[in-house]
Amino acid sequence: MSFNSDARGSNRLQNAKNLKQLAEALGLSQTTVSRALNGYPEVKEATRLRVRETARRLNYSPNARAQGLATGRAMAIGHVIPVWSEHEMTNPIFGDFVAGASSCYSKHGYDMVLTRIEVDDEENAYRQLVFSGRIDGIIVQGPRLRDSRISLLKSLGVPFVVHGRSSGIEDNYNWVDVNNKRSFKRATELLLDLGHRRIALLNGLEYLDFALRRRDGYMEALSERGIEPDLELMRSAEMTEHFGHRETRAMLQGTDPPTAVLASSKLSAMGVRRAIEERGLTMGHDVSVVTHDDVISYLADTDDVPVFTATRSSVRDAGRLVAEMLMTIVKKPDVRPRNALLETELVVGQSTGPCLSRRLG
Amino acid sequence: MSFNSDARGSNRLQNAKNLKQLAEALGLSQTTVSRALNGYPEVKEATRLRVRETARRLNYSPNARAQGLATGRAMAIGHVIPVWSEHEMTNPIFGDFVAGASSCYSKHGYDMVLTRIEVDDEENAYRQLVFSGRIDGIIVQGPRLRDSRISLLKSLGVPFVVHGRSSGIEDNYNWVDVNNKRSFKRATELLLDLGHRRIALLNGLEYLDFALRRRDGYMEALSERGIEPDLELMRSAEMTEHFGHRETRAMLQGTDPPTAVLASSKLSAMGVRRAIEERGLTMGHDVSVVTHDDVISYLADTDDVPVFTATRSSVRDAGRLVAEMLMTIVKKPDVRPRNALLETELVVGQSTGPCLSRRLG
DNA sequence: GGTGAAAATCAAACCGCTTTGAATAGGTTT
């Protein structure tokens, strides 16, 4: 009788804050309970059910820190936000990239840890992040030319995937990238085919690898048609609306204005459009515009015929892909480096048309 | 002699992967080393220096999981991204808000953990997040009307701060909010003072608390001047450029079009401007526009005289503030609820002017 | 030189979980 009431007493326990309490409530050892919850085969099915049910009833949820300490797995992926003291702009694609990646993580039961790292002591910060055991893998964003992070992470032996590539690094490593060069070459060729000869390039910051590749594609297309690139028409900065507006306005005021503009982001392209219309010109008629489109959700172009002619590649999908690659590597670290090169889709919209001055020339 | 070479041998050790190895290399106990590193007073200053120096030399960095397990502090703050299955849009302010918050965390040595939570089993997910021990506090974003998360987190006993407020909740809790009602009332009054009577409101999603408060402010300003709100002029959706464009175009095509538009975000306002100019009208002359401006870095308006008349309030600053509040609460949990109500700055730009039809009427 | 308080160091317990190796129960085989 007293045994019964004891048993009932422990069943009446409101919550199990740890394995020990749960095991006590069940009258089992921690070992068995742990195995039951983690799906090990050497536990009787009836027991497993009873354990699961009780765990649910007592609101038990395991302590991730302790789990991590015991298993060596943190169940979290690190994303690093590098901070240059001067330039505090957040990247407009940040939100969508993160959304894509985290949708993948949550599917696998992983969390995402965001860390700010001052670029000054990057090396030390990455080292600490890895040794802290907080994370099982790292995503590298915004790779630069000959980016030193790649060899650093390699030497630290932590699984990592780069979103983008780093020119000048011979070593192989895991990356997911858009074929930026090809994409911008095609876009330039489209404009050339329409008869445009004065094509401006509004590029992103050119110490970032993707911007360099885009410029390469642009230059290659021009030179294949025997056109000398005009430095006046090549501008580079952070890809804001303001940048697109400012530079386009300046160029349109010049003596030999461009008849077409190739923009690196939709935000910039919106600035380009504004500068064009401000001058009383019509985009797609007087001045053609092609832009890269990261398909950012809050800039979605939902019209039937898209406003902008664009090279499209969803950065959210890229985030998902990068994350998935990292997940497989984390779970099976011995695989050799994986790469994925995504092609963009060239979508023709209302912002491009034949060059008007062609007839004159 | 052999003693010496032993000593040198242990000094030659490449790396100390844990406290034990570091302690061995130093010939000290783990206790002393731990205390030396954590700045406890009962350790000789000379010893502390020697420990620090050796730790640096051997690239020692403590394991955060173990530290967390031992101390009960995780040194991380959780941000939750709620996911409605239908609506997968990322919030444009996400990046800047996160940037602000994380700049605060990193100052305090904290990390940021992002978790996606399906709104279906929100309760369970929050509970797990708290009991996992991964985090010391939570930031609640995008509060809705009578948001259930607030009482849930309260009952879980985890420190949390809400970015925004939740109407209909009597209980006190920690929040940082912009005075949205007042801000939109003032903006509406400005337009009324300019003679506008047909003022459109392009609001955010009205199940979110901030949007409700903005509508309240708008309505109150109208009714104080005896103006009946026109439901045709009140639209609500996600604050995209497309939304601003679409709704403004529709309204301008109507029989009794608005002479002014109040927009909830700069992105929408850009769409409003486009629709106005598309019709051959001039913003600030034919149609006035006032917008809320979250001062998102990539939408910065860097002209001397700002393009848009706006109610300004930096969401990055808000992020920093929310994070700072949470930091103090986490470090001293017994304080009673704190609140911070931020006023916006009304900046008059080029997008507003007197109502032209006034003279006619 | 002996004494006692203060200063510095240490051994061991603990945080909550996993996992190894041993033990027990239950059922077969001979």
Place this chain on the structure above:
DNA sequence: AAACCTATTCAAAGCGGTTTGATTTTCACC
């Protein structure tokens, strides 16, 4: 019935730190 599997369950030893309570040093003072 003894011997031997096999299926379950368990006690205890980590994982890498912090912290308590005890122990040793150091040093001023009588």
